[in-house]
Amino acid sequence: MEILAFEFPAAAEKARRAHIGVVGSGDLEILMDPSTDAKTHAKIQTSVAGFATTWKAVLERFLAQHPEAANIEINDFGATPGTVALRLQQMVEVSRS
Amino acid sequence: MTFTPTLSKDVLELSSRRSYIELNARDRAxxxxxxxxxxxxxxPFDRVESPWLPIQGIVPQAxxxxxxxxxxxxxxxxxxxAMEGKFQGGSIGEVCGMKMAEAFRLARQDNEKGIPTRAVLSLESGGVRLQEANMGELVIAEIYAEMVALRKYTxxxxxxxxxxxxxxxxxxxxxxxxYVVMTRQARLSMNGPEVIEQEAGKAEFEASNKPxxxxVNGGAQRYxxxxxxxxxxxxxxxxTAAVRDLFRKGQPAQLRTDQYELFIKRLSSLDTSKQWTGEDIRNAWKENAQ
Amino acid sequence: MSDLVTSRGRKWFEALSGKDGRVAGNPASLMVSPGTLGGENVVYVGIAPDPKSRFPRAGHTEVGVEEGWYGTRNLRAVIEADKNGPKRPIITIIDSKSQAYGRREELVGIHLAAAAIIAAYADARAAGHPVIALIVGRCVSGSFLALAGQANRMIAFDDPEVLVHAMYKDAAARITRRSVAELDKLGEEIIPMAYDIGSFAKLGGLYALLKVATPDLPNDVTTAQVKKVLVEAINDARRSPRTLDVRLESDAAKVLRKASLKVRRMMAEQWAAA
Incomplete structure (x- = not known):
C-alpha cells in the first residue's frame, strides 16, 4: 500500500460532500468534502505503489473541469486511470444530486 | 406506429427488471x-475504518x-x-461486525421500549476476515447474541x-x-467449496465443478x-416485496433453530455410508417433512 | 468406558463430572452429564472423539451436524427442566478441532445445526443459566462459535496446545499466501492474528487464563484448582447482566478493542438522533 498526498490550487467556490465507489478489485472509493482553504487536497491510499505521477495527472485533468475547493480522499484497489476518471465524474454527479 | 415485440416474454421481463445483485451495499439498504x-x-464520512488493515498494508474502506x-x-x-461483498470478500472484521451487532442491539432496545423495530440483514460474506482473525470471531459471537435476543421481538x-x-x-x-430470502444465484454454506476440497479432497467436494x-448450496436447493x-x-x-410480505406474515410457528426433533429424525433416516446428491436430500426431507 | 477413545477434552470432562457423559440416544461424540460443583447442581457438556461416527467427516472432535442438533436438544432439555426453578450452570469443556468439513454436512445444513446450538446457548444464558466455556484444548473456528462464543464466562488453560483461532496456521498461510514464519511474525504485531492463547486473552474475551500443572492429565490437585475457578466464574456470571458485555467492558478490551467501543458509542448516539 502507498499513501500519496497532493495539493492543488482551487476556485473560491467549495465542493459539496459526496461519496462513491467500493474498495473492490479494480475499483476505488472516493470521499469528497468541501475544503476550508482555497485549495484542493487529495489523499490517496492505493494498493498499487509507484503511480504517483499518473494519479497527479488524472487529478489535474479532473480539477481543470471541476476547480471547486475540496478535500478528496481516495481508497484505491487497483483501478485503472480510466476507472478513476469515471468515478471522479460520477462523484461530481452525486454531489450535485 | 405499432410496435411488434420480437423478443420473448422472458427477455422483456429481464430487461424491465432492476438487478439487486448489481447494487452495492448502500443502494441495497x-x-x-x-x-x-x-x-x-x-x-463513510464518519470514517470508522478497520484499524487492522492499514497496518498490514491493506487499503481500508471508509x-x-x-x-x-x-x-x-x-x-x-x-x-x-447490508454487507458489501466486493470489499475484502464481505469478510467480518472488528468494525463492520460491531456495526452489525450494535444495530441489532439498538433495534432490540427499541423493541423493549415499545418501539417495534424490524431488522433485515443483506449478506454477502466469505466469513471472518483473516487479517482480524480472533477479533472477528469475538465480534461474530456478539452478532449472534444480539440476533438471538432481537428475533424474540420481530x-x-x-x-x-x-x-x-x-x-x-x-x-x-x-x-x-x-426468515431467509435467496435468489438462484445465491449460495449458502458453512464451509466454502475450496476449503472443503482442501480439507477433504476432490472426491468429497469438487470446488471447480460449479453445477x-x-x-449443494445454491438458492434453489436451499429453498x-x-x-x-x-x-x-x-x-x-x-x-423488497418478499421482505415486506415476510414481515406482514409475522413470527413463525417455530424458529428453524428450534426444529431439532425434525432434524434429528431426518439425520437418523439417512444412510451416511454413501455420498448424497442434492436430489437425495430433497427426497429425504419430503419423507420426513414433519 | 474401555471402548471410548480418549482426548484431553474427555479426560477433563471425566475428571470434573466423574462420568463418561454417555447418554442413551446421543451420538458417542457428545458428552453430557449432570454433576455437582460448589454445592450446586450443574450440567457438563463436551465433544469427544468418536471413531464410529456416522458422519465420516466428523468424529475427530469436530462440531458436525449431529453434535449441533443433538447438542441443541440436550441444552433445550436443560432450559426446559429448569424453567421454573434454579438455573443450573452449563459448563462446556472444549477440546474440539473445528467444524466438520464435508459434502454431507453442507447438504444437510451444518450452518443451521451450528446456529441451533448457538441459539440454545444464547437462550440458556438469557434465561439465567451461567454458561461457562472451559477451553482445555483446541477451539478453532466453528468450534469457538458453536461451543464457546455465547458463554457468560470463558476460561482457557494457559498452555501451548490451547488454540482459539479463526483458522489453523497452515490453512491460513495457504489462503493469505504467506509462509507460516510470516504468519508468526505478523501475529507478534497484529494481536488478533496471533496463535497463542495469551494473545487471545489480550482481546478481552477471557474471564481467566489458567496455568494448570497437568493440562494433559488431570489429577486431584489440578481438578480442584479448575473447579475452584469454575465456581468463581459461575458466581461472577450470576452477579452480572445476562449478556456478553463483560468482554467489551474488560480492561483488555479498552486497549485493543478501541474501535469496537467507538462503534458502540457512535452508533448509539446516531441511532438516538436519527
Missing amino acids: RQLLDDGTFHELLG DDGCVVAKGKIDGQPAVVI PLIVVITGPTGCFGGMSLAAGLAT FVWS ATGFADVLVEDDAVAI
Whole structure:
C-alpha cells in the first residue's frame, strides 16, 4: 500500500460532500468534502505503489473541469486511470444530486 | 406506429427488471427501505475504518464494508444492514461486525421500549476476515447474541442474493434468521467449496465443478430443502416485496433453530455410508417433512 | 468406558463430572452429564472423539451436524427442566478441532445445526443459566462459535496446545499466501492474528487464563484448582447482566478493542438522533 498526498490550487467556490465507489478489485472509493482553504487536497491510499505521477495527472485533468475547493480522499484497489476518471465524474454527479 | 415485440416474454421481463445483485451495499439498504426513509448510521464520512488493515498494508474502506441504515419498511420502523461483498470478500472484521451487532442491539432496545423495530440483514460474506482473525470471531459471537435476543421481538430477515454468497460465520447468522430470502444465484454454506476440497479432497467436494457446488448450496436447493423461505428472481422490487410480505406474515410457528426433533429424525433416516446428491436430500426431507 | 477413545477434552470432562457423559440416544461424540460443583447442581457438556461416527467427516472432535442438533436438544432439555426453578450452570469443556468439513454436512445444513446450538446457548444464558466455556484444548473456528462464543464466562488453560483461532496456521498461510514464519511474525504485531492463547486473552474475551500443572492429565490437585475457578466464574456470571458485555467492558478490551467501543458509542448516539 502507498499513501500519496497532493495539493492543488482551487476556485473560491467549495465542493459539496459526496461519496462513491467500493474498495473492490479494480475499483476505488472516493470521499469528497468541501475544503476550508482555497485549495484542493487529495489523499490517496492505493494498493498499487509507484503511480504517483499518473494519479497527479488524472487529478489535474479532473480539477481543470471541476476547480471547486475540496478535500478528496481516495481508497484505491487497483483501478485503472480510466476507472478513476469515471468515478471522479460520477462523484461530481452525486454531489450535485 | 405499432410496435411488434420480437423478443420473448422472458427477455422483456429481464430487461424491465432492476438487478439487486448489481447494487452495492448502500443502494441495497436504500432499496429495502421505504422510499425517502434511508438514514445511514456510521456512514463513510464518519470514517470508522478497520484499524487492522492499514497496518498490514491493506487499503481500508471508509464504512468497513458494512452499511447500517435506519428507516421504515411497510411504514414500520426498521433497520437494514447490508454487507458489501466486493470489499475484502464481505469478510467480518472488528468494525463492520460491531456495526452489525450494535444495530441489532439498538433495534432490540427499541423493541423493549415499545418501539417495534424490524431488522433485515443483506449478506454477502466469505466469513471472518483473516487479517482480524480472533477479533472477528469475538465480534461474530456478539452478532449472534444480539440476533438471538432481537428475533424474540420481530422477524429478523436475511437476504442472500450473490454474487459472493454467504459462508463461514455469516452462514450461521443466516441460520439464526427468522426468515431467509435467496435468489438462484445465491449460495449458502458453512464451509466454502475450496476449503472443503482442501480439507477433504476432490472426491468429497469438487470446488471447480460449479453445477455440483450449486446443487449443494445454491438458492434453489436451499429453498427446496427448507433452509430458505422464499426463492426470488434477481429483481430489486421483487426482493423488497418478499421482505415486506415476510414481515406482514409475522413470527413463525417455530424458529428453524428450534426444529431439532425434525432434524434429528431426518439425520437418523439417512444412510451416511454413501455420498448424497442434492436430489437425495430433497427426497429425504419430503419423507420426513414433519 | 474401555471402548471410548480418549482426548484431553474427555479426560477433563471425566475428571470434573466423574462420568463418561454417555447418554442413551446421543451420538458417542457428545458428552453430557449432570454433576455437582460448589454445592450446586450443574450440567457438563463436551465433544469427544468418536471413531464410529456416522458422519465420516466428523468424529475427530469436530462440531458436525449431529453434535449441533443433538447438542441443541440436550441444552433445550436443560432450559426446559429448569424453567421454573434454579438455573443450573452449563459448563462446556472444549477440546474440539473445528467444524466438520464435508459434502454431507453442507447438504444437510451444518450452518443451521451450528446456529441451533448457538441459539440454545444464547437462550440458556438469557434465561439465567451461567454458561461457562472451559477451553482445555483446541477451539478453532466453528468450534469457538458453536461451543464457546455465547458463554457468560470463558476460561482457557494457559498452555501451548490451547488454540482459539479463526483458522489453523497452515490453512491460513495457504489462503493469505504467506509462509507460516510470516504468519508468526505478523501475529507478534497484529494481536488478533496471533496463535497463542495469551494473545487471545489480550482481546478481552477471557474471564481467566489458567496455568494448570497437568493440562494433559488431570489429577486431584489440578481438578480442584479448575473447579475452584469454575465456581468463581459461575458466581461472577450470576452477579452480572445476562449478556456478553463483560468482554467489551474488560480492561483488555479498552486497549485493543478501541474501535469496537467507538462503534458502540457512535452508533448509539446516531441511532438516538436519527
